[in-house]
Amino acid sequence: xxxxxxxxxxxxxxxxxxxxxxxxxxxxxxxxxxxxxxxxxxxxxxxxxxxxxxxxxxxxxxxxxxxxxxxxxxxxxxxxxxxxxxxxxxxxxxxxxxxxxxxxxxxxxxxxxxxxxxxxxxxxxxxxxxxxxxxxxxxxxxxxxxxxxxxxxxxxxxxxxxxxxxxxxxxxxxxxxxxxxxxxxxxxxxxxxxxxxxxxxxxxxxxxxxxxxxxxxxxxxxxxxxxxxxxxxxxxxxxxxxxxxxxxxxxxx
Amino acid sequence: xxxxxxxxxxxxxxxxxxxxxxxxxxxxxxxxxxxxxxxxxxxxxxxxxxxxxxxxxxxxxxxxxxxxxxxxxxxxxxxxxxxxxxxxxxxxxxxxxxxxxxxxxxxxxxxxxxxxxxxxxxxxxxxxxxxxxxxxxxxxxxxxxxxxxxxxxxxxxxxxxxxxxxxxxxxxxxxxxxxxxxxxxxxxxxxxxxxxxxxxxxxxxxxxxxxxxxxxxxxxxxxxxxxxxxxxxxxxxxxxxxxxxxxxxxxxxxxxxxxxxxxxxxxxxxxxxxxxxxxxxxxxxxxxxxxxxxxxxxxxxxxxxxxxxx
Numbered sequence: 001x002x003x004x005x006x007x008x009x010x011x012x013x014x015x016x017x018x019x020x021x022x023x024x025x026x027x028x029x030x031x032x033x034x035x036x037x038x039x040x041x042x043x044x045x046x047x048x049x050x051x052x053x054x055x056x057x058x059x060x061x062x063x064x065x066x067x068x069x070x071x072x073x074x075x076x077x078x079x080x081x082x083x084x085x086x087x088x089x090x091x092x093x094x095x096x097x098x099x100x101x102x103x104x105x106x107x108x109x110x111x112x113x114x115x116x117x118x119x120x121x122x123x124x125x126x127x128x129x130x131x132x133x134x135x136x137x138x139x140x141x142x143x144x145x146x147x148x149x150x151x152x153x154x155x156x157x158x159x160x161x162x163x164x165x166x167x168x169x170x171x172x173x174x175x176x177x178x179x180x181x182x183x184x185x186x187x188x189x190x191x192x193x194x195x196x197x198x199x200x201x202x203x204x205x206x207x208x209x210x211x212x213x214x215x216x217x218x219x220x221x222x223x224x225x226x227x228x229x230x231x232x233x234x235x236x237x238x239x240x241x242x243x244x245x246x247x248x249x250x251x252x253x
Numbered sequence: 254x255x256x257x258x259x260x261x262x263x264x265x266x267x268x269x270x271x272x273x274x275x276x277x278x279x280x281x282x283x284x285x286x287x288x289x290x291x292x293x294x295x296x297x298x299x300x301x302x303x304x305x306x307x308x309x310x311x312x313x314x315x316x317x318x319x320x321x322x323x324x325x326x327x328x329x330x331x332x333x334x335x336x337x338x339x340x341x342x343x344x345x346x347x348x349x350x351x352x353x354x355x356x357x358x359x360x361x362x363x364x365x366x367x368x369x370x371x372x373x374x375x376x377x378x379x380x381x382x383x384x385x386x387x388x389x390x391x392x393x394x395x396x397x398x399x400x401x402x403x404x405x406x407x408x409x410x411x412x413x414x415x416x417x418x419x420x421x422x423x424x425x426x427x428x429x430x431x432x433x434x435x436x437x438x439x440x441x442x443x444x445x446x447x448x449x450x451x452x453x454x455x456x457x458x459x460x461x462x463x464x465x466x467x468x469x470x471x472x473x474x475x476x477x478x479x480x481x482x483x484x485x486x487x488x489x490x491x492x493x494x495x496x497x498x499x500x501x502x503x504x505x506x507x508x509x510x511x512x513x514x515x516x517x518x519x520x521x522x523x524x525x526x527x528x529x530x531x532x533x534x535x536x537x538x539x540x541x542x543x544x545x546x547x548x549x550x551x552x553x554x555x556x557x558x559x560x561x562x563x
Contacts, residue, residue, distance in 0.1 A: 005529065007319030009462040041315070044463040048313035083463060085317065214316035216529050218282025219327050220301065235289030241533065 005216050007042055007083040010059065012076050020135050021065045030057040031087050035113035036184070036207050039086025040215045042114045050212045051111035051245070052184070062109035062138070086252045088215050089243050094118045094139025098181020101148075102169055102193060104185020105128045108138040110180055110207055111184055117201060119146045124153070126172055130185065134158035166192045174199050176200055187228055194229035197247065205246045210238035211212060217241075258547035259554045261542065262296075264498050265421045265446045267354050269296035269378045272509065272542075273536055276502050276525035277358035277383060277425070278327070279304055284344035291353035294536030295500070297519065298348070299356040300341060302385040305370050307333035311470045317458055322477030322527050324458050326413060326470035329360060329388055333370045333501045334373045341377035350358055354380035356423070360388060364405070368412035375417045382415050382420055387452035388428035388474070392491075400427035400452070403439035410443040411416075411563075423447035423500065426456050426487070433487050434494030440493045449500040451487045451521065454480055477526040481505035485517045492518025492563055508542020515555065516562035 015024050030040070033056040041061065049069050051061040063073045073082065087135040092114045097117060101111045108129055118125050121171040125148040131137045133156050141148045152160025153168045161168055166189065172178070173196070183193050184207035197204040206229070210222035217240030225240070226232045231247045260271035275298040280286045282300040290298050308433025310330025316322055331337060341357055348355050357379035361367040371382055386399035386409055388394025399405040406424065411438040413422055424440040427432055429449040438447050466472070491499055501519025504526070505511050511522045527535040544556075552558060 004318075005323065006315055007314075007460060009460070042314050042463075044460075044465045047469070055424070081462060083460065085314075086554075139403060192456065213310070213313065213327065213330075214325065215318055216318070216323075217533075218279050218316065218323075218325070218526065218529055219330075220279070220286050221330075223281075223283055223286060225285075233289075234285040235283070237286075240528070 003088055005085055007085045012078055012080050012082065013058065014078065015074065015076065017167065018062065021061050022138060024054060025061055025073060025076070025082070026058050026060040027064055027084070029059055029060045032051040032056070033087035034091030034093065035090030035117055036110045037087040038087065038089050038243055039084050041073065041086065042138045043072055044083070044085040044108070045071065048159070049056065049160065050215055054206065055113055059084070062106060064106045077245065085215065089239055090163065090241065092182055092207070092244050094121055094123060096123065098124045098176060098178055099133045099182060100126045100128065100169065100172055100178045102130070102165060102181065102187040102189070103138065104165060104183075104184040105136060106138055106159050107183070107185030107207070107244045111143055111182060112139055114146050115143060115146050116183060121150065125149070125178070128153065128165050128168045128172065130189065131155065164195065166187065169193065169196060173200055183189060183207070191228050196233075199247050203246075203248050205244050207243045208238050208245060209243070213238050215239045256553065258544055260543065260554060261330055261457065262520065262555050265381070267297070267343075267421070269354065269521060270352070271296040271540055272521040273539060274356065274521050274523050275299055275453065275522035277356075277385065279525035279528060280340055282340050284347055285341055287344045287355065288347050290536070291348055291351060293534065294540050295353060295524070297354040297380065299330060299358050299393070300337070302329040302358040302360045302388065303334050303337035303370070303374070304329060304360045305362070306335055307331065307336065311468070314468055318529070320460055322475050322479030323474040323529060324456055324468065324475050325474035326468045328470060329450040331536055334359070335369045338374050338377050340362055341374065342378065344380070345377050348519050351362055355527045356383055358380040358383040360385040364408040367409045368416040372412040372416040374499070379420065381423050381447065382413065382417055383425055383449055383483055384409060385425045385452070389423050398427055400436060401430055403436050406436055407439040407443045410440045410445050414444040419448035423449045423544070425449040425452055426491070427452050428483050428487050432447070434490045435492040437495045441497055443450060447498050447499060447500060448491050449497065449502055450491055451480075451484050451503050455481055476504065478504050478506060479531065481510060485513060488514060488517040488519050489563060492560055499506040505539070508539050508546055511539055511543055512561070514544050515558040516560070518560045518561055518563050
C-alpha cells in the first residue's frame, strides 16, 4: 500500500457496463493497494477526481456517469490513457469471522475487493446493497459469485426490500452475530450506521466521502466533522487519515 | 542517561515550547485542524493565508509529487478575511488552552488592502501576523509578487504595521529574487519583526505522455526535499543581512533538516510538506530526531545551533 503522489499514464484495457449509468474501467497495470484505498484520476484539460479502487490487479475503477468528467471517462476508447496518482489513503482490513458490508449506491464498489479478500480467508460475508431503484443496484451478481449472502433494499421497492438499507441492516443484526460492519456510501447512511454500530457495540470500518482537492493530506479541504460520527477525531481528513475510519470497541490505547 | 536537551526558544517576544512551526498553507484554517497539528507537537501553528475576499482556488490537479519534491498550485483558496477571522478567534480560544501560539497569514492585491486585511485579522489576537507577499500561484490576479521588489515589499509592511498595533509582523519572502538580503533589509527598515523564508519556488511539471503541464495552473510552487538547499541559502543570506529572527521554511522533512535550518541562521523552523513524507506524526518524529541529534552532539540548548554554519 505504498502511497505515491506521482501521476502515471495508465492505458484503458476494457470498459464494461455494470448498469445504465455505471461502468468498470480496467487499466494495463497493477497497483500495490488495500481494498478501500483511493486514487486521483486526471484527464488532461478536463480535470482530476478521486475514485476508490475497485480491483488492484489489474487496476480498475468503477465510474458513475454524474458529470462531464465521469462521462468523459466512460467514453474513453481502448488504449486511451488516464493519468493515475495513487494509491492514496488508508483502506479496509479483513477482521472477524462473520462480517457485514453495506454499500449505498456506488459505495458498493470499494467493498468488492474487500469481500473477495474476506472470502479468500473463508470469512462469512453478508452484503446489504442500498439504492434508489433496481437499475441503480450495483455489483449484486459479483457479490453473489463470491458466495456472499446478498440482501438488497431500494427506496421505491423495485428490488429487494422497500425502504432504506439501514432497515435491512437492523434485521441482520437481530438474527446474526456480526464481528465487523464495513460500509461505504452517502454520509447520511454512514451516520445512521455509526449510530447502529454504537448501539450494538460492533466494530466498524466506514469509508467517508469529502471534497478532496490535493488528495495528499496537505490542503486541509476534506475534513469530516465528528457531527457525522462522534467517534471521528476532530480534524480528521478523508484523504490522509481515511477514507476508511475504524472503530474498535475493545481497542487498547 | 544524558540530560533531556531544551527545545524551548524565543521568537521575537513569543515563547515557543519548540522551534517547529506549522507552515502556512498546510492543513488549512479550521480550528480543529490547527488544534490537531498543535497537539501533534508543533511549537506554533500558522493558518493558511486569507485575503480580502473568498477564493475558490484553482481547479484540479492542484498538487503532484515527483522524484525530488512536491509541486502545488492550490490558488490561495480561502474563506475571505471576514470568515477567517471568526475561525481564528475560535482556533485561538482552543489553542490557548494548550499554550500553542497561533500565527495568522494574510495576502492582498495592494499595500492598502494588505493593511485592511491585517486590521480585520488583528481581532483574533494572533501571536504573529505573517504577511504573504510571495505566493507564486496568483500572478494572473496580482501581477508580480510584492516580494520581488524591495520598494513594494516595504510599502506593504508599512501599511500592515500601521494597521496592527503591537502585534508582531513577519514577512514571508520569495526565493526567486536576485538579492533576498536586500529585500529583507527593506522590510526590516519598515518595522518587520520576523522574516519567514522561504515561500515555495516557482516551477512547472510537464507530463511527456500528456504533452501538458500537470497542474491546471500550469506552474506552481515547489516544496519538499528539492526546496531545502534553496531555503538554506536564502536563510543564511537573510541572517547575514538583518538582525530579526527568521522562521526558516522549505523542505524540512527530518530532524537533521530542521537542525540545518537553525544552523543557517533560523530561530524557528517551518514544517509543511513533511506531512506527506512522514505522515500525521511528522512533528513528533522531527522533534525526536532533533533531540537525538542534540544528545549525540552534546548540545543542551537549541539556541546553540542557531547560525552555527554561517
